[in-house]
Amino acid sequence: MIAYYAGDATAFRPYPTQKLTHIIYSFLHLKGTSFAFDKPQDQATVAALVALKAQHPQLKVLLSLGGWGGCETCSEVFATYQGRMAFAASVKEVLTATRTDGIDLDWEYPAVAGPPGHRFTPEDRHNFTLLVQALRTTLGNRYEISFAAGGFREYLQHAVEWPAVMPLVDRVHLMSYDLVNGYSTTTGHHTPLYSTPQQVPSVDDGVRFLDSVGVAPGKVVIGAAFYARVFRGVPNRQQGLQQAGTFKQAVNYRDFADSLSAARxxxxxxxxxxxxxxxxxxxxxxxxxxxDAQSLQLKTRYARKKQLGGIMFWELTGDKPQGSLLKSLYQAAQ
Structure with a gap:
């Protein structure tokens, strides 16, 4: 039960963090070839998360690199042996200094197009393998290594050398959300469990692909979303599903009662x-x-049935205080 967290040193307090196995602080970025915090208060946030481990001994705190728009220089830095080794050494220094438990790589994306203007090359695919090898050699087995994988076929087929990478990492976090995203011009489900005739990308489609290339189910963690994607200019046909539209905004689950209300x-x-x-x-x-609660329960049952490694979600503070969606996940997992 893995939560990505992009809040500050106090925003996590209303949430039932005792139900989590991992919190992944998001994000650190490259500063030259080094794994670095953006500002000093980010280190204070991580220290507050690490302090939770005194109350919840099962909890692990990981640090994430990158995110959407946060890996602009990754392709260039990780293209060289010197860049990869310098980065790996800096990761070990940061993990040791912060008393955290590992790194989550969120390079969006090796070898396929990510944010406009970000470099990507075919060589990124093998360089990602070499990066993971450098990290595992430098960190040994004391620290966890995971990575966030795009949930769409172009990424799954072209971004990662699965047989080489998976033996070296603890988990792959399948980003089975944003499958309809800010660049989409047709509405659809951004985090569906199953494919439909109109929309192939889904949790199940990603899991089936990973199974087809030999990824162990126990290392696969599927993704859930604690936010909505809202589209405007959508004609009143089929309740707006599979219609032309323009992305308007993301709305956190905690704000649904206002933003997605009957009054609107x-x-x-x-x-x-x-x-x-x-x-x-x-x-x-x-x-x-x-x-919502129902779709999360179904995803959790799916993960149990398929003997997957777990569920992760973006992002903890998108939930209602006291953790409505997190509790739904937890209850379904019991």
Whole structure:
């Protein structure tokens, strides 16, 4: 049960962190060839997370590199032996100094297009393997190494040398969200459990691909979303599903009662094929795609049935205080 966390030194306090196995602080970035905090208060946040381990001995705190828009120089730095080794040495220094438990690589993306303007080359694929090898050699087995993987086929097929990488890492975190995203021009489910005739990318599609290339199920962690993606200019057909639209904004689950309210015209629906909820407001011509308690319970049961490594989600503070969605995940996992 893995939470990504992008809050400050106090925002996690209302949430039931005792239900988590991992918190991944997001994000650190490259400063030259070094793994570095952006500002001093980020180190204070990590110290506060590490302090939770005194109360919850099972908890591990990892530090994440990159994120969307946060790995602009990754392709260049990790293209050389010197860059990879300098980075790996700096990771060990940071993990030792912060008393954290490992690194999560969120390079978006090796070898395939990520944020506009970010360099990507075919060589990134093998360089990612070499990066993971450098990290494991430098860190030994004391620290965990995981990485976030795009949940779409172009990434899965072209970004990672799966047979070479997976024996060296503890987990792959399948980003089975944002499958409909800010660049999409047709509405759909951004984090569906199953594919539909209109939309192939899904949790199940990603898991099936990883199984087909020999990734051990126990190292696969599937993703859930504690936020909605809202599209505007969506015509009133099929409750807005699979219609033309323009991305408007992301809305955290904790704000659904206001942003996706009946007063704004939103009605909620369920796609039996995708096993995913959605909402549409005819008066505003807006469509929303998200996870809810039911879809999270189904994802958790799926992970148990497939004997996967677990579930991760973006992002802890998107939940309602006291952890409504986190509790749904936890209860379904028991």
């Amino acid at each position: 015209g939103f009605a909620f629906y369920w796609d039996e094929v995708a096993q995913a909820p959605y909402a549409y407001s005819a008066q505003r011509q807006e469509f929303a795609t998200f996870d």
